[in-house]
Amino acid sequence: MYNRYIPPSRPRQPPPPAAQDPPPQANPPSQPEQTNVVDPLAPVSYARYIPPRKAKAVVEPSAQTGDHVPTESPSPKKRKHATTAPSHDSSPAPMPKKSKKSDDVVLRGDSDIPESPKKDRKKTKKKKDKRAKEDDADPAVPESALPDAPPASSTVTSGDTASISSHTLTPDDLGDSNREKKSADKDEEDFRQTEKQDKSKKPKKEKKKKKKPSEVEEEEADEDDATSRHAAILAKKAKSLATAPELRSHTDTAGPIEPEAQPKPDDLGKHGLEPLPQPKPVEADTSKPTYDILPSWLAEPIRVGPDTRTPFRDIGIHARAAKFLESKGFKDAFAVQTAAIPLLLPSCKHRQGDLLVAAATGSGKTLAYALPIVRDISQGMVTRLRALVVLPTRELVSQAHEVFKLCAGAFDGRGEKRVRIGISVGSHQLRQEQASLVEKTERYDPEAYQDALRRDREAWKVVDDDDDDDDDDDAAAAADPEADDAQATTNTTKPLLGNLPDHVVEYNSKVDVLLCTPGRLVDHIRHTPGFTLHYVRWLVVDEADKLLAQSFQGWLDVVMPKLRTDNVFSARDFPDSNLTGVRKLVLSATLTRDLSLLGGLQLRRPQLIVLEGADADGRKPQTAEHTLPSLLEEFAVRVHDPNLKPLYLLELLQGDYLLSPAESATSSGSRAEEADDTSSDEESDTSSSASSSSTSSSSSSSSSSSSSSTSSSESATAAAEPPLQKTVLIFTKSNEAALRLSRLLLLLQPAWEGQTATLTSTQKTSHRRRILASFAAGGSTRLLVASDLVARGIDLPTLDNVVNYDLPAGPAAYVHRVGRTARAGRRGRAFSLVEARESGWFWGAVAKWEGIRRSRPVARLMIGVRPRAEDDGGERVGGEEDKEKEKDAPEPARFEEDKMAAYERALEELGREAGRVKKRS
Numbered sequence: 001m002y003n004r005y006i007p008p009s010r011p012r013q014p015p016p017p018a019a020q021d022p023p024p025q026a027n028p029p030s031q032p033e034q035t036n037v038v039d040p041l042a043p044v045s046y047a048r049y050i051p052p053r054k055a056k057a058v059v060e061p062s063a064q065t066g067d068h069v070p071t072e073s074p075s076p077k078k079r080k081h082a083t084t085a086p087s088h089d090s091s092p093a094p095m096p097k098k099s100k101k102s103d104d105v106v107l108r109g110d111s112d113i114p115e116s117p118k119k120d121r122k123k124t125k126k127k128k129d130k131r132a133k134e135d136d137a138d139p140a141v142p143e144s145a146l147p148d149a150p151p152a153s154s155t156v157t158s159g160d161t162a163s164i165s166s167h168t169l170t171p172d173d174l175g176d177s178n179r180e181k182k183s184a185d186k187d188e189e190d191f192r193q194t195e196k197q198d199k200s201k202k203p204k205k206e207k208k209k210k211k212k213p214s215e216v217e218e219e220e221a222d223e224d225d226a227t228s229r230h231a232a233i234l235a236k237k238a239k240s241l242a243t244a245p246e247l248r249s250h251t252d253t254a255g256p257i258e259p260e261a262q263p264k265p266d267d268l269g270k271h272g273l274e275p276l277p278q279p280k281p282v283e284a285d286t287s288k289p290t291y292d293i294l295p296s297w298l299a300e301p302i303r304v305g306p307d308t309r310t311p312f313r314d315i316g317i318h319a320r321a322a323k324f325l326e327s328k329g330f331k332d333a334f335a336v337q338t339a340a341i342p343l344l345l346p347s348c349k350h351r352q353g354d355l356l357v358a359a360a361t362g363s364g365k366t367l368a369y370a371l372p373i374v375r376d377i378s379q380g381m382v383t384r385l386r387a388l389v390v391l392p393t394r395e396l397v398s399q400a401h402e403v404f405k406l407c408a409g410a411f412d413g414r415g416e417k418r419v420r421i422g423i424s425v426g427s428h429q430l431r432q433e434q435a436s437l438v439e440k441t442e443r444y445d446p447e448a449y450q451d452a453l454r455r456d457r458e459a460w461k462v463v464d465d466d467d468d469d470d471d472d473d474d475a476a477a478a479a480d481p482e483a484d485d486a487q488a489t490t491n492t493t494k495p496l497l498g499n500l501p502d503h504v505v506e507y508n509s510k511v512d513v514l515l516c517t518p519g520r521l522v523d524h525i526r527h528t529p530g531f532t533l534h535y536v537r538w539l540v541v542d543e544a545d546k547l548l549a550q551s552f553q554g555w556l557d558v559v560m561p562k563l564r565t566d567n568v569f570s571a572r573d574f575p576d577s578n579l580t581g582v583r584k585l586v587l588s589a590t591l592t593r594d595l596s597l598l599g600g601l602q603l604r605r606p607q608l609i610v611l612e613g614a615d616a617d618g619r620k621p622q623t624a625e626h627t628l629p630s631l632l633e634e635f636a637v638r639v640h641d642p643n644l645k646p647l648y649l650l651e652l653l654q655g656d657y658l659l660s661p662a663e664s665a666t667s668s669g670s671r672a673e674e675a676d677d678t679s680s681d682e683e684s685d686t687s688s689s690a691s692s693s694s695t696s697s698s699s700s701s702s703s704s705s706s707s708s709s710t711s712s713s714e715s716a717t718a719a720a721e722p723p724l725q726k727t728v729l730i731f732t733k734s735n736e737a738a739l740r741l742s743r744l745l746l747l748l749q750p751a752w753e754g755q756t757a758t759l760t761s762t763q764k765t766s767h768r769r770r771i772l773a774s775f776a777a778g779g780s781t782r783l784l785v786a787s788d789l790v791a792r793g794i795d796l797p798t799l800d801n802v803v804n805y806d807l808p809a810g811p812a813a814y815v816h817r818v819g820r821t822a823r824a825g826r827r828g829r830a831f832s833l834v835e836a837r838e839s840g841w842f843w844g845a846v847a848k849w850e851g852i853r854r855s856r857p858v859a860r861l862m863i864g865v866r867p868r869a870e871d872d873g874g875e876r877v878g879g880e881e882d883k884e885k886e887k888d889a890p891e892p893a894r895f896e897e898d899k900m901a902a903y904e905r906a907l908e909e910l911g912r913e914a915g916r917v918k919k920r921s
């Protein structure tokens, strides 16, 4: 049943148009009426909410809606649908017709037979209504009976009533008068809302329509179209509702839909239910994970126990060289040397290819590659650049330089070529280095001279031809390093005109082996005339994980193509074997197993040597990523209060925790105890200014000289404090932290003044070298505070203790840091100060990580004085290892009061000194 809400009468004048909707540009505010009439949206919104008017006429007296009927009806003239909406008693002639329609609705609701009011409709309307009637009569209307696409525009006429009737009388709805009533009520509500919104517009529309009845007729015709469209849509819905149970029952009974049991494509099309295109099902990945398909050389490395020792003679080093080595303290070959050297000698006829070595710090990797390389080169006659050794830092270059010089001495005999070794680290100007690496001479060669002359003339011709755009080309060449490379190649392969007649310029390498940092190597490749890699047959990448992981000016991309080209016939032939090409040696204590990184090296027939013994718990050895020296002891010192960290360090340095030199020396073949200056009588082949024999004992700390302001009590303490006997390398997180800690230690212990040094990357290279030499040679320096600069590769044979005052950035850095001690078969100790917030990371990623192979677990060390539970008298618990009850001791460590007071005074003094430095700068 439908009801109609007739709004109460309102002021008749329409609201000012400008106040509600800003008028469009074409209709200025001065013509509000016209604006309303041409508004294209108005009829559409109105059409959507037209109420079922006839029904309302029938039920108007109903008590349900009676309350809403206004006492005063608006004038018929003001209402647009005076001819279409029969809600008002004063409606003119169409009113009876509408009443009849209303009756029809009621009838249809009861009898399921749609009766259409056809008589006063146009011909088209009749046809469409007839079709709608047929649809209603038969819910399973075939698709062919559906109406065509609806017209683009539609207006509302009384035909809408029929459409609404059709909606309420679908087969499913029939007999459910309550639902119909609710639906009608809802429609009525909607209409009321819409009517309220459109009220201001209606009177004008009505007025206009009254004036033009023909327009009203047209609108009625359009509304008929809309009606038929609605009817078609509803018929479609009815049809799909009718087929739905059928489909559902089919699915329920048949279980999963078989391909043949699915609805026919025609049916799916009818309902718009065509299946969407689906992606192909993903096939299950049956390939093996990468760790299972590692190349055999990586999966099955050559394993060697760390304690293996073999006389050099037994691994192919001839007697004289072996004797020379023995005289320098290298009696037997270490494990890694025992495994590697035979594979690199020409006597090895089997599988001569590239070699990768993953062996602990201090295991003697440098000698393992230096010895066979020098031996090979010593078999030749002419000096050519035959070996490139790339290292990440200057310090490592100069350290490896010493080992190569030692080996050169071992193979410097009758019938052998004296091997010349050069370094390039960027500490000198490029021009200086160029002069030390390449020699420029002139050779008499008329034929080559004529050839060079011809090329020279051709080059000038080309220059003349291209004169116009010369500038552009130069700029492009300058910006293109490849062009530089090409030019450098031409310079070295084709002789240039000399200054003397019939003479050509000739470049000769002054070195057989070049030890270099990657950046400087790239500089020489690009900018040094005559510098060529054509004859290189050894490429060593030491500390390979670092060199491959960091770009270093993309050095590998520059170097590798140079090693591929074979411009000079048989230039890379090995003298006493049938091998040719470049052999690559890749080494590190933390060697990467990342094949994508190693791929850049284009390895040929590689083999991997892994230095490893039994695990701490005696299990079968397994390949761990990193291996620590077997004689290294590790300790974790729990720092309860980070503010007191320097006191923990002081306590550690003064206590009995550190290893003494007497304790660290073992009988395992170490040459540390017989350390002497092996290089003093070596002739230097290069312009290197390295003078490792300097053993200046002066403290290097820039701030270590000032100690005058220490208090008398401190001086007294200092006088009582014996000088340090043990050697300690303390790592901090930065240069600044190293300087500060170093100064603080001296303020706390002035007696260590001449024994403490600081090493940072901000210092001059020569200064750093002096400090390191002093420390390595067992000079007066006992305490070295350093940043990570010396964490990797630096060989300090007499160093017994390492302290991680600040923890390193990662496990690999830890391995390299602690690996500065316990080298070459000596014992060593490493202490890490661990704050509470670092504890989880340290134990998880370092101390208990399976990726680090260690011969014994990391021990816990408690430092300081902690109150005893019973008497608060204080109990010294330092030195007790790994006691479960002390693991998470809640109460912080205490330090004696005089130590605390001295610490506070030292901090104050440090603050004052920092203030003075600030003022000065």
Ligand SMILES: Nc1ncnc2c1ncn2[C@@H]1O[C@H](COP(=O)(O)OP(=O)(O)OP(=O)(O)O)[C@@H](O)[C@H]1O
Pocket (backbone or CB within 6 Å): 329, 330, 331, 332, 333, 334, 337, 359, 360, 361, 362, 363, 364, 365, 366, 367, 588, 589, 669, 670, 671, 792, 793, 794, 795, 797, 819, 823, 824
């Ligand atoms: N056969 C040997 N006999 C005695 N001492 C040796 C022998 N080989 C090497 N050494 C000494 O062992 C120490 C460590 O050698 P080296 O620096 O080559 O180790 P490494 O494996 O390269 O260490 P790192 O990974 O830290 O760079 C050096 O002091 C070296 O002189």
